[in-house]
Amino acid sequence: MADLQTYSHDAGWKNTILRGLLYLVLILFAAYYLFPLIVMVSTSLKSLDEIREGSLISLPRVVTFDAWNYAWNEACVGVECTGIKVYFWNSVKMAIPAVLISTFLGAINGYALTKWRFKGANIVFALLLFGCFIPFQVVLLPMSQVLGKLGLASSTPGLVMVHVVYGLCFTTLFFRNYYVSIPDELVKAATIDGAGFFTIFWRIILPISTPIIVVSVIWQFTQIWNDFLFGASFASGENAPMTVALNNIVNTTTGVKQYNVDMAAALLTGLPTLLVYVLAGKYFVRGLTAGSVKG
Amino acid sequence: MGASQSTESNLTARIQRHLSKIVVAPSFAASLFFVYGFILWTGYMAFSKSRMLPVWDWAGLRQYERLWQMERWHVAIENLLVFGGLFIVTCLIIGCLLAVLLDQRIRAEGVLRTIFLYPMALSFIVTGTVWKWLLNPGLGLESMMHDLGWTSFKFDWLVNSDMAIYTVVIAAVWQASGFVMAMFLAALRGVDQDIIRAAYMDGASLPRIYFGIIIPSIRPVFLSAIVVLAHLAVKSFDLVIALTGGGPGYSSDLPATFMYTMAFQRNQLGVGAASAMMMLATVMAIIVPYLYSELRGGKKNG
Numbered sequence: 211m212a213d214l215q216t217y218s219h220d221a222g223w224k225n226t227i228l229r230g231l232l233y234l235v236l237i238l239f240a241a242y243y244l245f246p247l248i249v250m251v252s253t254s255l256k257s258l259d260e261i262r263e264g265s266l267i268s269l270p271r272v273v274t275f276d277a278w279n280y281a282w283n284e285a286c287v288g289v290e291c292t293g294i295k296v297y298f299w300n301s302v303k304m305a306i307p308a309v310l311i312s313t314f315l316g317a318i319n320g321y322a323l324t325k326w327r328f329k330g331a332n333i334v335f336a337l338l339l340f341g342c343f344i345p346f347q348v349v350l351l352p353m354s355q356v357l358g359k360l361g362l363a364s365s366t367p368g369l370v371m372v373h374v375v376y377g378l379c380f381t382t383l384f385f386r387n388y389y390v391s392i393p394d395e396l397v398k399a400a401t402i403d404g405a406g407f408f409t410i411f412w413r414i415i416l417p418i419s420t421p422i423i424v425v426s427v428i429w430q431f432t433q434i435w436n437d438f439l440f441g442a443s444f445a446s447g448e449n450a451p452m453t454v455a456l457n458n459i460v461n462t463t464t465g466v467k468q469y470n471v472d473m474a475a476a477l478l479t480g481l482p483t484l485l486v487y488v489l490a491g492k493y494f495v496r497g498l499t500a501g502s503v504k505g
Numbered sequence: 506m507g508a509s510q511s512t513e514s515n516l517t518a519r520i521q522r523h524l525s526k527i528v529v530a531p532s533f534a535a536s537l538f539f540v541y542g543f544i545l546w547t548g549y550m551a552f553s554k555s556r557m558l559p560v561w562d563w564a565g566l567r568q569y570e571r572l573w574q575m576e577r578w579h580v581a582i583e584n585l586l587v588f589g590g591l592f593i594v595t596c597l598i599i600g601c602l603l604a605v606l607l608d609q610r611i612r613a614e615g616v617l618r619t620i621f622l623y624p625m626a627l628s629f630i631v632t633g634t635v636w637k638w639l640l641n642p643g644l645g646l647e648s649m650m651h652d653l654g655w656t657s658f659k660f661d662w663l664v665n666s667d668m669a670i671y672t673v674v675i676a677a678v679w680q681a682s683g684f685v686m687a688m689f690l691a692a693l694r695g696v697d698q699d700i701i702r703a704a705y706m707d708g709a710s711l712p713r714i715y716f717g718i719i720i721p722s723i724r725p726v727f728l729s730a731i732v733v734l735a736h737l738a739v740k741s742f743d744l745v746i747a748l749t750g751g752g753p754g755y756s757s758d759l760p761a762t763f764m765y766t767m768a769f770q771r772n773q774l775g776v777g778a779a780s781a782m783m784m785l786a787t788v789m790a791i792i793v794p795y796l797y798s799e800l801r802g803g804k805k806n807g
Binding site: 229408473 | 524525526528529531532533535536537539540541542543544546547550559599603606607608609610611617619620621622623624625626627628629630631632633634635636637638639644645646648649652679683684687688691701705711714736739740742743746747750760761764765768769774777778780781782784785788789792796
């Protein structure tokens, strides 16, 4: 930290002006980041007539939740007019098992790779880690064939498998880096007392892993909920996740363009991850910086 | 008694050690198959005659030749260079600026940081949807400016095939610049305070302290940020689909959308696989040297 107050040779009044400018610039940037969100909320609360007449920035004269209701219950995705709620639940059914399985596997992998090191453990880890960096386009074609062969094409279990497989490298990375800093003596002492691999994992390691479990769960949830590539490639139709449905609603070419419904649907899709971010921002940032080399 | 106990514990230890391998094995096998196996599979497909259906007949470099003869692929590559370049530079400038500004003992820093970073929590599809609405020529920013009295204001980039790729830059910068800010802010907080104080005592001004001492000392973060952003740029897919759909025509295609179109819509599996391999090669060219230097640096420090 090198700030103006502490490190300035100038007179007081000059500093006051500079600080005023500083806040002005920061507030302008805040406005820039908030602007799309505000427009999104305000558009979703307007009627279509008001949107056509009014301006982008004008707040709704009459607040109506019709667009939200329509987006949730009636909006058409393809030929199915069931609203986005069906796809919301698809995403929930996909995200929860995928997050839990990949986090659990990451935890036990990280534990095995650090506290019970075998010959070649580092190479195994390096090979696992490589999966974090590949552009997923390179696995799309084989994956769609394999999912077809397994009878999992266009299904939620198929998507869960895909997300677990390609999320593993991140969760393993998180837990491995966390467990590296935990003293080995903890495990050694427990082995002398006669505790085994799994006993130590359940009784000693997991109870002290809460922060990294939170990081991993938040990271995986955000990634899986926001995924579009796998959803669009492997689960079009009635099992599509919410992002795919949203894109369908917005980019449909039939009928009158309902901007308010588009915005309501977009907000509904963004709400779960936004909520997670607002409630646990600290852990979200930790995950980002730890697993940041990902698209 | 001591001896027998130690052989026994040696035995358990050996079993435990195997247990460790057994536990990691499924993940390792999955990675071998789904990552390495699939890369080889796609690599082979790019050398096959596959079109509508995957076939195993060898075609040599034919698919790569066809790929590089396609006007659309060249558009996608050029777009990636334009998009990637502008995206990385703009994010770095905004991210660095915001980090320095936030590092001035700002009141409500937490709130501002939360605001700057929240777009990163959103899906690119949501971002694309919002910016598509904001930038649409009929009712978006253009008409807002008209209402404000600036009637000659024209902003049709979204439907202009020469400019559409720049709308992707605008939306992508909005989403990712806060993240760069977070990376830089963390680095700024780690700079040695004593050096700064010493420079100040010597009479250095604040800009000199920043440009002469602080920014050079956080150079590794610039490198990390560039690698992360370049990686994001090469993989960009959702945002283009939601914002421009690759259009008008295919004017805002990127390699990722090109690959998807060829593989899943145009029945050109071979060309799709070849383009995927080109993407992999690009990402590897960025990531491998970076990881190598990181790991080497890590050993040096540890």
